[in-house]
Amino acid sequence: MNPNLEQLQPYPFTKLQALKEGLQAADKPHIALSIGEPKHAPPEFVSAELVRHLDKLAAYPLTKGIEPLRQAIANWLSQRFQLSNVSADSQVLPVNGTREALFAFAQATVSAGSKVLMPNPFYQIYEGAALLAGAQPHFINCVAENQFKPDFTSVPESVWQQCELLYLCSPGNPTGALLEAEDFKQLIEKADRYDFTIASDECYSELYFDESSPPVGLLQACEEMGRTDFRRCVVFHSLSKRSNLPGLRSGFVAGDADLLQKFLLYRTYHGCAMPLPNQYASIAAWQDEEHVRQNRALYSEKFSSVLEILDGCLEVQQPQASFYLWPKVGDGERFARELYEAQNITVLPGAFLARDSIGLNPGREYVRLALVATLQECIDAAHRIKAFCR
Template structure:
């Protein structure tokens, strides 16, 4: 077995299961799940119809790069949504089976170990363990670094470890608007960085990168030669202003070749289709050419019925606007009904509340999620499980992530239960 598997942390939901193993949910209430970011809004019927109507094509082998029709549809969507001059459907777009798998495999494909590899196994083990826990740079010059936000989507860390790279965590706190202070990253870290993961809109904080933020990272990429991989799966769940994407920032800076920049998008959140496993990666054609070769050997290709259903989804914006309306209604409800009892911060985009734990629970996120479960039968996620401790501080500790994925009616019920809990 790959010895690096021993360095992987349990997934946040596995940690939650351990935390609640000896707890029982309140028998007074039915279960309300607000812990997992799984969309519960109805998927668009016309997409399901397209899937059903093309089931006979399941007998066909799909190509790894998908059909031209799907790539062209995605290219046109990118151009319109992010004001891009031109996206080449043949070289700058690659459909993938969901962005989680693509983000993971992308790191495996781009990390380069063609430096000194003597005693790699021993030194990598030591540097991986120390860097994950303390965020200190490794003394081994050949060990590449993957920089990522903290808190973060845990697939970034797992991808780094199994690519035999060192994760470097950039704390996202209230002091830096939950976007991370990339200017504070030491030069010696940037010099070893081969890949930077950015999540905008951010999971779990809901923060959004500005054009100035993107320009700073692009300049750093130019200086040090690393790839920027922007996870933009929540980009269509905004409230007022559509978030600026990485490729949009490239175009604004006159970089139409998207050098060293790639983005990941998905239909999971945008169209309430998490089970379709449909997304794409787009950007730098040179990077995508090599990544396509990697995926060809990996054997990942989207089934033809899924591709045709995806075309229908990407071509329609009406259902996306309706989706945003539902989330806007639920966020307004929570802010109005619980804003005086909880420290609620309205996110810029996404469907998460990143909530500071009330003082009556000793600002302890584990204590708060246990109380929600035991006294209100509400599932939430302890913030510390989405973060890593750096220099003695875990930026997720003292926070709880709540996903507003349930219906408006369930949201009203959850609010009622939480009010009772807090008032008690």
């Protein structure tokens, strides 16, 4: 077996299951706020398009994807992030969801013994991808004093010199914090100086609260710098959160054509072509924005209702984007255990999403609440959390 497998930690939900083992939950309906799995109804027109193309299951799909899908993605990127010239042929690659692609990208781009930088807390795929590529993760703490953005000033010069890949997540999971255009631009300049690649996970980019001010993306910062070849920069997007289609396993990676050419070569061996019915369904999803606006409105209603109830009983603020709350509770693991016993509500301790770095686990005092259940369930959960806190 690959000896690097021994370095992998259990996934957060495995740790959560162990935390709850032996506990007796309250005799109330269970409400899960732990898993970031969208529960809103998928768009019916996407499901219809999927069914309409089921006959294409008889054909092998190309790893590169069909041209109409790549063009639909290029058009969406250009409109959403004000990009002037995205090549559907060389700068866009469909993938089976961002999780698969974020992991695979490190295997194709990182050499053994190098450093892979990532935010802390973080999506655990980043860490696993680095370790299985033979690289060493370097965690950049995201704390309240820095608006929960990674503190890039804490990274030593020697680490930047060894860096081959930097994972970003904006909007951030679990904090919902956003990187601004200036943050991206400074990191692009570092990538040029130290010769590393930036992989920006932007799968929550469409879950925001101000329709007039959507989150900025990495490629948008490139465009503002006149860097239309997106050199050293790639972004990852998905239909899972944007369109409530986590089971479709559909997303894309876009950016630097030279990087994507090599990544495509890797993927032809990896065997990860998206089924053709999924590709046609994805075209329909990327071409429609009305269902996305409706999705945002549902989340906005949940946040408004829940935060009004929790006001004064939890140290929590509305995030800049995403569907998570990140309240400070003192001891996240204790809070999760006792809340489950008292109210039969499952939340995820923040420590399970982070690692000790510079003498600190930046998630230890927090829990993550995913507002993915129905509006009424979220309201009920908020009332029960308020009663628990009191």
